[in-house]
Every structure is written in structure tokens, then in C-alpha cells.
Amino acid sequence: MTRLRFALSGILAAVAGIAAGHLVAGFLAPASSPVLAIGSTVIDLTPTPVKEWAIATFGTNDKLILQGSVLVVTLVLAAVAGLLARRRMPVAVGFIVLLTGLAGAAALLRPAARPLDALPAVAAMAAGVATLVWLARLARTASGDVVRETTGPRDAVMTNATGPDSSTAGSKAGRRGFLFGALGVTALAALAAVGGQLRAGAQSVKKVVLPAAADKAKALPKGLETTVSGISPLRTPTDKFYRVDTNLVVPQVDVDTWTLEVDGMVEKPFTMTFAELAAMPLIERDITMTCVSNEVGGGYIGSARWLGVKLTDVLDRAGITGSPDQVLSTAVDGFTISTPLAVVRDGRDAMIAIGMNGAQLSDTHGFPARLITPGLYGFVGATKWLTKLTLTTYAADQSYWTKRQWATDAPIKTSARIDTPAPLSTIKAGTTAIAGVAWAQHRGVGTVEVKIDDGQWQKTKLGPDVGIDYWRQWYLPWDAKPGLHRIAVRATDLEGQAQITERATPFPSGSSGIQEVVVTVA
Numbered sequence: 251m252t253r254l255r256f257a258l259s260g261i262l263a264a265v266a267g268i269a270a271g272h273l274v275a276g277f278l279a280p281a282s283s284p285v286l287a288i289g290s291t292v293i294d295l296t297p298t299p300v301k302e303w304a305i306a307t308f309g310t311n312d313k314l315i316l317q318g319s320v321l322v323v324t325l326v327l328a329a330v331a332g333l334l335a336r337r338r339m340p341v342a343v344g345f346i347v348l349l350t351g352l353a354g355a356a357a358l359l360r361p362a363a364r365p366l367d368a369l370p371a372v373a374a375m376a377a378g379v380a381t382l383v384w385l386a387r388l389a390r391t392a393s394g395d396v397v398r399e400t401t402g403p404r405d406a407v408m409t410n411a412t413g414p415d416s417s418t419a420g421s422k423a424g425r426r427g428f429l430f431g432a433l434g435v436t437a438l439a440a441l442a443a444v445g446g447q448l449r450a451g452a453q454s455v456k457k458v459v460l461p462a463a464a465d466k467a468k469a470l471p472k473g474l475e476t477t478v479s480g481i482s483p484l485r486t487p488t489d490k491f492y493r494v495d496t497n498l499v500v501p502q503v504d505v506d507t508w509t510l511e512v513d514g515m516v517e518k519p520f521t522m523t524f525a526e527l528a529a530m531p532l533i534e535r536d537i538t539m540t541c542v543s544n545e546v547g548g549g550y551i552g553s554a555r556w557l558g559v560k561l562t563d564v565l566d567r568a569g570i571t572g573s574p575d576q577v578l579s580t581a582v583d584g585f586t587i588s589t590p591l592a593v594v595r596d597g598r599d600a601m602i603a604i605g606m607n608g609a610q611l612s613d614t615h616g617f618p619a620r621l622i623t624p625g626l627y628g629f630v631g632a633t634k635w636l637t638k639l640t641l642t643t644y645a646a647d648q649s650y651w652t653k654r655q656w657a658t659d660a661p662i663k664t665s666a667r668i669d670t671p672a673p674l675s676t677i678k679a680g681t682t683a684i685a686g687v688a689w690a691q692h693r694g695v696g697t698v699e700v701k702i703d704d705g706q707w708q709k710t711k712l713g714p715d716v717g718i719d720y721w722r723q724w725y726l727p728w729d730a731k732p733g734l735h736r737i738a739v740r741a742t743d744l745e746g747q748a749q750i751t752e753r754a755t756p757f758p759s760g761s762s763g764i765q766e767v768v769v770t771v772a
């Protein structure tokens with residue numbers, strides 16, 4: 251019981267510290283909240299294969315699981331600190347100082363950190379130490395242990411605190427004292443944590459007015475979703491669009507102070523405001539984005555209408571000098587992406603997007619501006635929360651993922667996905683549709699074929715053509731007979747190049763292989 255009380259003192263000290271830190275971070279910078287700061291550092295330090303495994307295993311829950319793990323490890327360490335507090339208070343306090351110090355260092359080591367970002371950790375340290383000292387004192391009073399402890403000279407002082415009737419009778423009041431103390435700390439911590447959360451969540455990006463495009467996209471044709479149930483809609487609604495980034499906290503960028511800087515191997519480096527960027531000629535394009543971490547048949551793909559400025563227009567304004575081979579783009583949090591300059595300049599619609607699906611970018615998709623490079627996986631061409639473009643060379647500078655051994659030039663691989671019937675589902679016998687989407691960005695989808703069991707590859711019917719940078723819906727009517735069936739799909743691009751059938755993992759340049767689903771027809 252005594253040990254439990256001390257362990258609990260440590261745990262509650264950590265809870266109080268984390269909550270106090272979260273509260274302060276809510277006002278200053280949400281990403282500097284202790285658990286989040288440590289979590290982000292863990293993300294950056296995690297070796298690529300482990301990261302891949304986490305994304306593959308936990309999918310979009312990977313961030314939650316990471317934060318949960320950081321929390322659990324912290325609480326276990328805090329319990330140890332609590333146990334130490336029983337006999338060696340200075341060591342226990344040192345332990346808490348060390349833990350919160352690590353959180354402070356993690357917050358300060360973020361690439362775009364400001365000195366103030368250390369404050370949440372300082373608050374956590376103060377709250378943690380105070381709670382530990384106070385609860386450990388209550389725990390000492392509460393435990394019958396006090397009697398034994400009086401035998402040691404070191405604890406003589408402590409006995410005084412509990413008064414002369416400190417044995418059995420005193421420990422009952424002491425137990426209640428500890429209980430109330432623990433409950434009080436829990437309640438205060440809950441309040442602080444909720445307060446911090448509310449405060450952080452209350453920040454949202456400002457509404458901006460986006461000018462119309464000078465060069466508009468054609469009206470989007472009617473997609474197959476109106477006739478084929480279960481198929482992905484031709485355009486992905488923004489709230490259904492996948493999200494992939496290294497951020498535990500979504501950056502909330504102040505558009506009034508935001509700037510885009512262009513520097514490096516250029517004649518005239520310059521900085522522009524959002525208003526200046528939005529005043530440049532805007533293009534509107536339908537483009538399908540894909541994440542390199544998308545597994546065969548996976549969901550890290552989305553198609554949207556983007557509004558923005560041609561990237562080459564902005565680069566031309568600075569005037570390129572020397573022989574740079576990459577555009578190194580930097581996000582407001584210091585995250586970087588390398589995009590091959592040759593790709594940017596080959597005529598495709600690489601752009602700095604400020605609008606998505608008829609609205610300003612949402613905070614999760616990179617408000618106020620992001621890169622979109624048709625045909626390249628997101629990690630080499632889709633920098634969100636963009637703030638700087640540097641013309642440089644791969645020899646001189648490396649980006650976030652390049653440092654982690656991912657490919658430098660990563661064209662999206664041709665692939666097809668079966669949306670319906672769902673893998674391992676049971677469907678009714680009779681006429682149905684096998685349907686899905688296929689993509690071969692910047693080459694265009696030529697044909698999509700389906701194979702049922704050991705049959706021939708059959709050509710499917712394609713949905714409307716929205717251009718070579720966009721995915722293509724497809725379907726095949728199927729008279730499904732009872733039994734277990736295997737359905738496979740493959741796509742070929744407009745140049746006649748079939749998708750790669752050999753299985754490859756997403757690392758280092760995107761997955762390949764044929765998707766095959768098994769369904770039961772009953």
C-alpha cells in the first residue's frame with residue numbers, strides 16, 4: 251500500500267506536469283506541449299523501416315499510438331520517480347527535472363522553435379516537482395511506514411510533521427489526506443489539460459478571399475459514382491482526402507504575417523506576402539495526389555481541384571543562375587522536401603496551391619499555401635505550409651526524407667485499386683459491378699483489366715477522362731455465381747506501359763504489385 255502511494259505520487263506528478271505544460275502550450279505553441287514535443291522528436295529520430303512498419307500496421311492511427319506510447323513510458327518512469335521519493339527525494343526530484351528537461355529540449359530542437367517554446371516544459375517541471383514533493387509528504391504521513399521510518403535519523407524530521415500520534419490513529423487521517431490530495435491533483439490536472447486543449451483548438455486559420463483563376467479547369471464530368479455503388483467518387487471531398495505529414499499538431503499559420511521566400515541560386519532573391527502571391531495569375535487544375543506510403547490497394551490517394559500559381563512563374567521572377575538541380579521547399583515548421591528542377595520545368599502544372607475543391611486550403615492540407623507537383627509522390631512535391639523555395643543542388647542540400655534514404659526522384663507508379671466488392675466481403679449472387687479507380691499520373695490511364703479466378707484478363711469500361719494527371723474510374727459488370735472468387739486488377743498507361751506486377755514495398759520509391767481481392771458470393 252505504501253509503495254503504491256509513492257508510485258501514485260510520481261504518476262500524478264507527471265500527470266500534473268503534463269497537464270500544466272499542455273495548458274501553457276495551448277497559449278503559446280500547441281506543438282511545444284511536452285508529450286507532443288517528445289513525440290515529434292521520436293518521429294524524427296525513428297529509423298525509416300520502423301516508421302514504415304508503423305504506418306503499415308497502424309495506418310492513420312500511427313500518431314495516436316505514438317503519443318500513447320510516449321505517455322505510457324513517461325508514466326512508468328514517473329512511477330519509478332515516485333518510489334524513489336520515499337527514501338531519496340532529491341534523486342526523485344532530479345528524475346522529474348530530467349524528464350521535463352528532455353521535453354524542453356525536444357521543444358527547442360524543433361527546426362522552427364522559438365525560445366518561448368521552452369516555457370511549457372518549465373511549467374511542467376514546476377508543477378511536477380511541487381506535486382511530487384507534496385504528495386510524497388502526504389504519502390509518508392498516510393503510511394504506517396512512518397513508524398518504521400522514525401527509527402532512521404534521516405526520517406526523524408518527517409515524524410515531527412505527522413505529530414505525536416503518528417502511528418495507527420494518525421495514519422487513518424493521513425490516508426484520507428493522501429486520497430484527497432491525489433484527487434485534488436487529478437481534478438486540477440484534468441482542468442488544465444482540457445483548458446490547454448480548448449485553447450489550442452480555438453485557434454483556427456483565417457478566412458481569405460481567393461481571386462478567380464485566370465486559367466480555369468473544365469467543368470468536372472459526371473462520375474461513375476452516380477451509377478456504380480461503392481466506387482470512389484470522381485472528386486474526393488476535402489474532408490475525405492487522406493492526410494499524411496510528420497506533424498502531431500497541425501500548424502495554424504497566420505496568413506497576415508506569412509511570407510514566401512525565394513532564395514538560393516537565383517539572380518534576385520525575394521519575399522512575397524500572401525496577397526502578392528494570390529495576385530499572380532492563377533491556374534485551376536484537377537490533379538490526383540498519391541502518397542509513396544500507399545500500399546497496393548491502399549487509401550493514401552485523393553483527387554481534387556487545385557487553385558494556385560504556376561511554380562515556374564514564381565521561380566522565373568527570381569531568375570535562376572548557375573545549375574541548380576532541385577527546388578528545396580521548406581515548411582513553416584522546418585520540414586523540407588526536394589523536387590527535381592527538371593520535373594518542375596518540363597511543362598507540367600507544378601503549382602503553389604492556395605485553394606482546394608473551391609475553398610481555401612484547410613489547415614490539415616497546408617494553409618495558406620502548398621506545393622502540388624502532378625506525377626510525383628507527395629513526399630517529393632507537395633510541401634504543405636510552404637514558406638520557402640530554395641534553388642540548390644542535391645549534392646549541397648538534403649531534405650527530410652532524403653536524409654532518411656528515400657528516393658530523390660519518385661514518379662507515381664501506375665496502379666489500380668478495387669473499391670467494390672470489398673476484400674473478404676460476402677455479396678449476393680447475380681449481376682453486380684466490380685469497380686474502382688486506376689492512376690498513372692502525368693502519363694494517363696490507357697486500359698484497366700480485371701481477371702476473375704483463372705479466367706482471361708478482361709477490359710473494363712472506363713469512366714470520364716479528366717486528363718493525364720487525374721485518376722480514372724473503371725467498372726466491369728459481373729454475373730457473380732455462388733462460391734469463393736478471386737478478383738485481380740491491372741492498369742496500363744496511355745504509352746502502353748503495363749503496371750509493374752512485381753511486389754515492392756513503399757520504401758524507397760513506392761509500392762508495386764497487382765491487387766487481388768477474395769470475395770464470397772452467396
Ligand SMILES: Nc1nc2c(c(=O)[nH]1)N[C@H]1C(S)=C(S)[C@@H](COP(=O)(O)O)O[C@H]1N2
Nearest residue numbers: 492493494495496541581628629632633634
Ligand atoms: N510540411 C509538410 N508537408 C508535407 C508533408 C509533411 O510531412 N510536412 N508530407 C508530404 C507527404 S508524404 C504527402 S503524401 C502529402 C500529403 O498531403 P495531404 O496530407 O494534403 O494529403 O504532403 C506532403 N507534404
Ligand SMILES: [Mo]
Nearest residue numbers: 541542628629
Ligand atoms: Mo506521402
